Amino acid sequence: MPLPSFVIHSDVLDRQTVERLTRIGGAHLLEQLIDLFLAKAPHNLETLKDVDSLASTEGKLVAHSLVSTAGNLGASRLSQLALDLEAELAGADMHQIQLLQPQVLDELERAIGELTRLRAHTKGAPDEEDRDR
């Protein structure tokens, strides 16, 4: 599956990671991972927007989960910010948490936008297996 130009030039998604995912499992794997990410996005946004929710157990779970789910899809900056946030939540430094919160939110929204576009691009894209048939 050829990557669209917005992914090739993206500063939100790592092109090599996206290429690697399609190499491992075709467009289907990429679609499934994006769908899982986008399905949790509303809850993640809601939790991250509210400082009390963010500092709760659920907030820590969201931050922890984002480290790998974002990283799996090549949203490397989001993954790193989530890791930083997780560390600050463990230390309960509200000042640092409040500094990170808008950064994580902004990057999450950017990732949602790019992944939504990429998902639209993969719709109907043939897998390697399909082309070989």
Next chain:
Amino acid sequence: MKKIAIVEDNPDNRLLMEAILEGHFEITQYEEGTSALQGIKDAPPDLVLMDISLPGMNGEEVLGHLRQDPALRDLPVIALTAHAMRGDRERFLEAGFDDYLTKPIVDETILLESIERGLATAVSG
């Protein structure tokens, strides 16, 4: 075909590992520690990929129970963690894990090589 148990509560991570490993290994997946512990005892795999941060019984606790079972004491278990803090590797190895990998898994060859080393260790005893 060798059997691998994946113990991981995050469906994204399970999906990715399954995609990397299918065709190479027979995969069984568990979403949490208690059912994983019972399942591994009932049908021992050749190697376990164990998430550390599991709901309820965490990965280190599951490992502790496995190592108390004479039949599973030498089962290769690789820790999976999103935490890459200094000293983590030593801590996990001291806890009894055979290796540890950080998530996200950005290079599937690292996962496959770790599995191969674990399986080779089990064979050589």
